[in-house]
Amino acid sequence: MRFLVPLFVTPALLIGAEQLTFLKDVMPVINKAGCTSGPCHGAAKGKNGFKLSLRGYDPEFDYEALLYDLSGRRFNRADPARSLMLAKPTMEVPHGGGLRFEKDSRYYKIILEWLRTGAPFGDPAKDKVVKLEVSKAEFFFDQPGAKEKIRTTAHYADGATRDVTAEASVSSNTPDIAEVNADSVIETKRKGEAALLVRYEGKFVTVPLTVLNPKQGFTWAALPQYNYVDQLIDAKLKKLHIQPSGLASDAEFLRRVSLDLVGVPPTPKELRAFLAEPGDAKTKRARAIDALMKRASFVDHWTVKWGDLLQNSRRYLGDKATWGFREWIRDSIASNKPYDKMVRELLTSRGSAYENPAANYYRVMREPKLSMEKTSQVFLGVRMVCAQCHDHPFEQWTQNQYYQLSAFFAAVGLKPGYETGDEILYLKRDDNLVKHPKTGRTVEPQYLIASIGAPPIPQAGDRREALAEWLTSKNNPFFAKAIVNRMWSYFFGKGIIDPVDDIRASNPPVNEALLTALTKDFVERGFDLHHLIRTIVNSRAYQASIDANEWNEDDHINFSHQMPRRLSAEQLQDALFVATGSRPHFPEVPEDTLAQQLPDPHVGKDGFLDLFGRPQRESACECERRTDLSLPQALNLVNGGDIATAIGDPKGAIAKLITAGATDRQLIEELYLGSLSRLPSPAEYDHAVTFLKKGDSRAARAQDLLWALVNSKGFLFNR
Numbered sequence: 001m002r003f004l005v006p007l008f009v010t011p012a013l014l015i016g017a018e019q020l021t022f023l024k025d026v027m028p029v030i031n032k033a034g035c036t037s038g039p040c041h042g043a044a045k046g047k048n049g050f051k052l053s054l055r056g057y058d059p060e061f062d063y064e065a066l067l068y069d070l071s072g073r074r075f076n077r078a079d080p081a082r083s084l085m086l087a088k089p090t091m092e093v094p095h096g097g098g099l100r101f102e103k104d105s106r107y108y109k110i111i112l113e114w115l116r117t118g119a120p121f122g123d124p125a126k127d128k129v130v131k132l133e134v135s136k137a138e139f140f141f142d143q144p145g146a147k148e149k150i151r152t153t154a155h156y157a158d159g160a161t162r163d164v165t166a167e168a169s170v171s172s173n174t175p176d177i178a179e180v181n182a183d184s185v186i187e188t189k190r191k192g193e194a195a196l197l198v199r200y201e202g203k204f205v206t207v208p209l210t211v212l213n214p215k216q217g218f219t220w221a222a223l224p225q226y227n228y229v230d231q232l233i234d235a236k237l238k239k240l241h242i243q244p245s246g247l248a249s250d251a252e253f254l255r256r257v258s259l260d261l262v263g264v265p266p267t268p269k270e271l272r273a274f275l276a277e278p279g280d281a282k283t284k285r286a287r288a289i290d291a292l293m294k295r296a297s298f299v300d301h302w303t304v305k306w307g308d309l310l311q312n313s314r315r316y317l318g319d320k321a322t323w324g325f326r327e328w329i330r331d332s333i334a335s336n337k338p339y340d341k342m343v344r345e346l347l348t349s350r351g352s353a354y355e356n357p358a359a360n361y362y363r364v365m366r367e368p369k370l371s372m373e374k375t376s377q378v379f380l381g382v383r384m385v386c387a388q389c390h391d392h393p394f395e396q397w398t399q400n401q402y403y404q405l406s407a408f409f410a411a412v413g414l415k416p417g418y419e420t421g422d423e424i425l426y427l428k429r430d431d432n433l434v435k436h437p438k439t440g441r442t443v444e445p446q447y448l449i450a451s452i453g454a455p456p457i458p459q460a461g462d463r464r465e466a467l468a469e470w471l472t473s474k475n476n477p478f479f480a481k482a483i484v485n486r487m488w489s490y491f492f493g494k495g496i497i498d499p500v501d502d503i504r505a506s507n508p509p510v511n512e513a514l515l516t517a518l519t520k521d522f523v524e525r526g527f528d529l530h531h532l533i534r535t536i537v538n539s540r541a542y543q544a545s546i547d548a549n550e551w552n553e554d555d556h557i558n559f560s561h562q563m564p565r566r567l568s569a570e571q572l573q574d575a576l577f578v579a580t581g582s583r584p585h586f587p588e589v590p591e592d593t594l595a596q597q598l599p600d601p602h603v604g605k606d607g608f609l610d611l612f613g614r615p616q617r618e619s620a621c622e623c624e625r626r627t628d629l630s631l632p633q634a635l636n637l638v639n640g641g642d643i644a645t646a647i648g649d650p651k652g653a654i655a656k657l658i659t660a661g662a663t664d665r666q667l668i669e670e671l672y673l674g675s676l677s678r679l680p681s682p683a684e685y686d687h688a689v690t691f692l693k694k695g696d697s698r699a700a701r702a703q704d705l706l707w708a709l710v711n712s713k714g715f716l717f718n719r
Contacts (some may be wrong), residue, residue, distance in 0.1 A: 020114040021122025022063050028167040029107045031056045033100040040097050048096050063121050080115035126158035129201045143214035144188045168200040178209050197506045206505050213241045229539035232514040233559050243551035245544045245561035255677035259718045261292040263301030263596045264574045268673035299334045300596045313600040313617040316364045318421040321353045326599050328357035339527040340472035347468040350425045352417050359425040368409040374620045381482030381503035407434040407445035408467040427462050451475045474523045484518045491536050493565045510557045546719050564717040566627040569612035570595040579675040580646040581653030608642045637711050647703050654702045664689050675709040
């Protein structure tokens with residue numbers, strides 16, 4: 001910093017007027033005018049030879065750039081009114097960014113007065129904002145169409161306050177529910193919920209907003225509550241005038257929970273047995289859940305999910321290590337290893353990747369920064385990558401924290417093992433390898449946030465032990481919350497915070513009380529993932545129908561009814577085996593190996609599984625797995641070789657039924673049960689019988705019927 005005081009003093013200052021400073025007065029104007037935005041001079045390389053920090057996160061850099069870059073050409077010390085920093089935004093000279101403010105505007109006058117008083121930087125001990133306060137902690141509107149101005153007050157380090165409504169930036173995360181104009185006026189559009197993000201000078205606050213249903217006549221009709229999940233969801237729904245849907249049928253439930261817990265739908269025999277089982281819905285469904293969680297296929301299904309997150313792939317690990325890492329994951333799931341213990345084993349792993357498969361965790365990233373980014377995203381739900389080049393524009397994370405957290409992994413080294421393809425994870429003697437890009441100095445490790453009972457960080461050696469203890473602590477506000485939120489998304493199609501690996505203040509949970517209660521229960525039960533799963537799937541909310549009512553038909557975030565979810569690639573392939581009775585044939589693995597039992601994406605590459613969104617495990621983000629719908633997928637379902645082979649299998653379900661002398665009714669029922677997990681309706685049965693009697697080949701007609709069923713939404717979606 002070259003100077004922090006005025007070069008000269010004007011009469012206005014001599015009579016006691018408040019002195020304008022860059023920190024307190026000018027930086028907010030530059031930010032509000034958009035000069036520091038990404039499309040303008042805040043871009044990574046700046047614009048037209050001039051660069052400012054993104055959204056003004058580094059005011060010292062911006063001050064130097066404005067006053068001293070290119071020999072200080074932007075500040076005319078002899079005649080401040082002719083300074084380029086005023087001529088450009090007012091378009092007195094050509095400006096690629098266009099007109100930012102007029103010459104008679106308040107912003108122009110602030111900058112001009114500041115320049116005339118010597119362009120002081122200001123005192124960070126007094127002029128930095130320490131907290132923002134908004135006019136309401138929550139905005140609640142009775143109906144759409146309402147308007148209200150949100151006022152923002154800045155609190156400074158010296159205790160002063162200022163109304164900064166004009167310069168604060170306010171945005172809505174759901175503009176179709178409520179949008180905010182440049183004057184900070186909220187206008188509600190439709191019923192629902194949104195979060196308002198209020199930003200000013202590196203500080204931000206998130207404010208919830210709710211717009212009630214304007215429709216009259218709502219009366220809450222209480223439904224059975226199976227556990228605290230239902231209590232907390234119902235409490236919010238009642239407040240929002242949203243009536244939850246009732247339970248799904250037993251057939252719908254069994255198909256849904258089977259796909260979600262073991263990755264495959266029930267067979268016709270299993271479904272008939274469940275439908276015939278006596279007892280009330282809550283009790284019989286709880287028994288079914290317990291039985292499913294004891295199956296080997298439960299382990300198979302969840303091994304796929306953890307294999308995706310941990311990027312278990314021979315592309316990074318080779319054949320032997322991929323199978324070994326897969327078995328480590330399977331053993332952890334089968335034994336219900338406490339989640340905190342599982343994560344500690346990964347983070348503190350060392351030695352041979354063959355002998356200690358958990359060490360394969362580090363073989364994918366291979367450098368401290370990547371190890372940190374993956375660890376924070378997977379286990380904390382925090383995306384740190386944005387802070388590598390600059391302070392996070394919408395969150396508290398800074399560039400310094402990015403490198404401080406990376407420093408925990410600086411001592412991790414890999415060297416060839418004694419066997420071909422093996423690598424040994426060891427600790428380097430010189431672990432001071434993480435350098436700050438601005439200063440070039442070695443960065444010492446620091447925890448991302450301070451938490452109660454955090455262990456001291458050793459001066460040298462393996463600092464990962466301390467990191468693992470801090471990260472997995474019950475006092476860490478992110479660790480348990482992140483996995484609870486992620487697990488919830490596997491059963492509802494979206495997290496309580498969504499995306500699930502982007503937990504931040506500006507992306508609040510849709511039901512904070514629910515997430516808090518689930519997290520508390522999970523921690524108190526010793527980080528028991530099986531208990532968490534049981535709690536979720538035993539709730540009425542999970543078992544609800546997809547059928548909406550007049551009060552919840554446009555609710556997609558509050559879990560008032562289940563939402564259809566397209567089957568994953570592996571579920572779709574294995575469901576096809578169940579529906580057709582054919583057996584899987586994948587290269588490089590034993591016969592009858594299901595899609596969800598494959599070790600990595602190398603098996604069956606570029607085939608059916610990849611077409612339907614199987615991730616290649618190149619990223620630890622949930623977003624790598626695709627469940628969208630596309631034209632190539634539709635064409636494959638209609639005319640694909642995999643489906644044709646499975647349906648026409650001479651040892652498949654149709655061939656066996658016809659050989660066994662099944663009647664038309666039996667044949668139709670088995671095809672419906674195997675593909676859609678339900679019996680046909682009377683109308684469907686009549687159409688199917690008529691169809692089977694047309695033509696010469698009953699088998700060909702049955703195959704066409706099955707083809708139509710596996711191309712229906714009832715087969716493609718988990719409902």
